[in-house]
Amino acid sequence: MSITQEKIEELTSIARKVRRHIIEMTAEAGSGHPGGSLSCCDILTALYFDVLNVDPKRPTWSERDRFVLSKGHAAPALYAVLAEKGYFAKEELMRLRKTGAMLQGHPDMKGTPGLDMTTGSLGQGLSAANGMALAGKLDKKDYRVYVLLGDGETEEGQVWEAAMASAHYKLDNLTAFVDHNGLQIDGPITQVMSPEKIQDKFKAFGWHVIDIDGHNFREILDAVEEAKNTKGRPTAIVAKTVKGKGVPFMENVVDWHGKAPTKEQAEEALKAL
Amino acid sequence: MPKIATREAYGQALAELGEEIKDIVVLDADLSKSTKTSVFAKKYPERFFNMGIAEQNLMGTAAGFATCGKIPFASTFAVFAAGRAFEQIRNSICYPNLNVKIAATHAGITVGEDGATHQSVEDIALMRSIPHMIVINPADAEEAKQAVRAAAMHKGPVYLRFGRHPVETIFDNNYKFEIGKGVILKEGKDVAIIATGTMVGEALKAAELLSKKGIEAMVVNISTIKPIDKEIIIKAAECGAIVTAEEHNIIGGLGSAVAEVLAEARPTPMKRIGIADEFGQSGKPEELLKLYHLTADDIAKAAEELKKG
Numbered sequence A: 001m002s003i004t005q006e007k008i009e010e011l012t013s014i015a016r017k018v019r020r021h022i023i024e025m026t027a028e029a030g031s032g033h034p035g036g037s038l039s040c041c042d043i044l045t046a047l048y049f050d051v052l053n054v055d056p057k058r059p060t061w062s063e064r065d066r067f068v069l070s071k072g073h074a075a076p077a078l079y080a081v082l083a084e085k086g087y088f089a090k091e092e093l094m095r096l097r098k099t100g101a102m103l104q105g106h107p108d109m110k111g112t113p114g115l116d117m118t119t120g121s122l123g124q125g126l127s128a129a130n131g132m133a134l135a136g137k138l139d140k141k142d143y144r145v146y147v148l149l150g151d152g153e154t155e156e157g158q159v160w161e162a163a164m165a166s167a168h169y170k171l172d173n174l175t176a177f178v179d180h181n182g183l184q185i186d187g188p189i190t191q192v193m194s195p196e197k198i199q200d201k202f203k204a205f206g207w208h209v210i211d212i213d214g215h216n217f218r219e220i221l222d223a224v225e226e227a228k229n230t231k232g233r234p235t236a237i238v239a240k241t242v243k244g245k246g247v248p249f250m251e252n253v254v255d256w257h258g259k260a261p262t263k264e265q266a267e268e269a270l271k272a273l
Numbered sequence B: 001m002p003k004i005a006t007r008e009a010y011g012q013a014l015a016e017l018g019e020e021i022k023d024i025v026v027l028d029a030d031l032s033k034s035t036k037t038s039v040f041a042k043k044y045p046e047r048f049f050n051m052g053i054a055e056q057n058l059m060g061t062a063a064g065f066a067t068c069g070k071i072p073f074a075s076t077f078a079v080f081a082a083g084r085a086f087e088q089i090r091n092s093i094c095y096p097n098l099n100v101k102i103a104a105t106h107a108g109i110t111v112g113e114d115g116a117t118h119q120s121v122e123d124i125a126l127m128r129s130i131p132h133m134i135v136i137n138p139a140d141a142e143e144a145k146q147a148v149r150a151a152a153m154h155k156g157p158v159y160l161r162f163g164r165h166p167v168e169t170i171f172d173n174n175y176k177f178e179i180g181k182g183v184i185l186k187e188g189k190d191v192a193i194i195a196t197g198t199m200v201g202e203a204l205k206a207a208e209l210l211s212k213k214g215i216e217a218m219v220v221n222i223s224t225i226k227p228i229d230k231e232i233i234i235k236a237a238e239c240g241a242i243v244t245a246e247e248h249n250i251i252g253g254l255g256s257a258v259a260e261v262l263a264e265a266r267p268t269p270m271k272r273i274g275i276a277d278e279f280g281q282s283g284k285p286e287e288l289l290k291l292y293h294l295t296a297d298d299i300a301k302a303a304e305e306l307k308k309g
Helices: A005-029 A035-050 A072-085 A090-095 A125-138 A157-168 A189-193 A198-204 A218-227 A263-272 B006-020 B038-043 B057-068 B078-084 B086-094 B123-127 B141-153 B199-212 B231-238 B256-266 B286-291 B296-308
Strands: A064-067 A145-150 A175-182 A208-212 A237-241 B025-029 B046-050 B072-076 B103-107 B134-136 B158-161 B181-186 B191-195 B216-219 B223-227 B242-249 B270-275
Touching: A005 A035, A005 A072, A005 A189, A005 A218, A005 B057, A005 B242, A035 A064, A035 A145, A035 A175, A064 A125, A064 A208, A064 B123, A125 A145, A125 A157, A125 A175, A125 B086, A125 B296, A145 B038, A145 B123, A157 A198, A157 B025, A157 B057, A175 A198, A189 B223, A198 A208, A198 B270, A208 A218, A218 A237, A218 B141, A263 B038, B006 B025, B006 B038, B006 B103, B006 B270, B025 B038, B025 B057, B057 B072, B057 B078, B057 B086, B057 B270, B072 B158, B078 B086, B078 B123, B078 B158, B103 B141, B123 B181, B123 B223, B123 B242, B123 B256, B123 B270, B134 B141, B141 B158, B181 B231, B191 B199, B191 B256, B191 B286, B199 B216, B199 B242, B199 B296, B216 B231, B216 B242, B223 B256, B231 B256, B242 B256, B242 B296, B270 B296
Parallel strands: A064 A145, A145 A175, A175 A237, A208 A237, B025 B046, B025 B072, B072 B103, B103 B158, B134 B158, B191 B216, B191 B242, B242 B270
Antiparallel strands: B134 B223, B181 B216
């Protein structure tokens, strides 16, 4: 199944809006994680606007595909995608991280339509996704489960407990993306605590592994198709990405992991978008 | 009456409930023979998931099941459930208020010969400090059986605490367990003994010892440590002196929970019987109970001392 040029243009246009939201909402909040939100933004846009069988009007519909943002600090990207998809009003985005607001600093499924799991403490999302995938198999349902991990996040031991279990239970209804932007809070992942080579580790745990450019919609969607057609084991899509993608002064700069842009920086960023 | 371990009752109750409640799934971490989830596993293999020796993933997977409408019971030893996977229980289960039941066995020092690494004396303190969590520590097999059902019927996270070692039978099947309700097992006016779990049998024996010395002790069973039955504790305080008894550290467990109620509502002289903030060791359960001062004699002695002032 080949993706049309129109679809790519549509996704590109939505991703641009999502990136603008990420800048505006973190600037307004005065805190948050723009770098890792921008790096996974194209993957999330592709999932919600082409892949996932979901209905914003029925966020808890039992047959829906599931998505778990294991790297919960990329919440601004997910919130922006959910707002664009129509799960809640875009005005909510500007209340991110404010007292009494729906949108918490890290995803809180209790209060936010469209969130399938509460995340933020790293390493926990793949386990929850396993539970969803196992429940789907048990109930003979067709839904698929997607999870997005950070590359630094794979330093957490629980990720590998979970990876072992996904392969053991042959969860071919589960697809994990790794947002491979190469940076974590204290520096490059290879300097802080190298989880490399991530692809080889997933392979060794019994996963089907696909390498892609995480900013190329054609590659993202082709990989998802390949994952759907892979039987008897889960698929890991290791997506090479750029932290801060789309905002020149943020790209590949470690400092933008957990720092919000000032008003002036936000204006400069929006000009580039 | 025969002595039965509460973990045995858990295994039986779970297998029985599996018939009635099809949404129940059971997860274990390579201890199903010890936690007794093996009984369920044999009856419903398709709804049993062994997660291997990986407790963090055990709790996270249970959370994922719960988001899909299942009622997961996740079992392992108390020290690994409440201790090793604490943060998964906090962030993946309790914060989103998911319908997961954590059924932990081998709590307390009556684990015996395995020694301190496996003797959980902190789990009540850890679990009751997490918002949304309900903490139940049944006294005997009958109460354990009913608590398993009540936990399955309750919507939200529940921590069930079971023991390895056989305990006295306290209740017959006329008893009706209710989450959050304590029960007066023996009336008395001179001193009240509030006990939980394996120590309830010792508390009743202590009351007999005291009665011989002319002290009439009220005995209260508190199986739900959270939310705690404030009313029954305030009523017990009418005796003017309270002894708490638990197979848990005196810090953070039943004694602390009772003291919290009394300090705010009705300050009352009290003594806490429990593990005196130390680790256990290998040994036979009965020997350890003596060594760590968790017997009827110890409870009676504390009550007498309180009465003397």
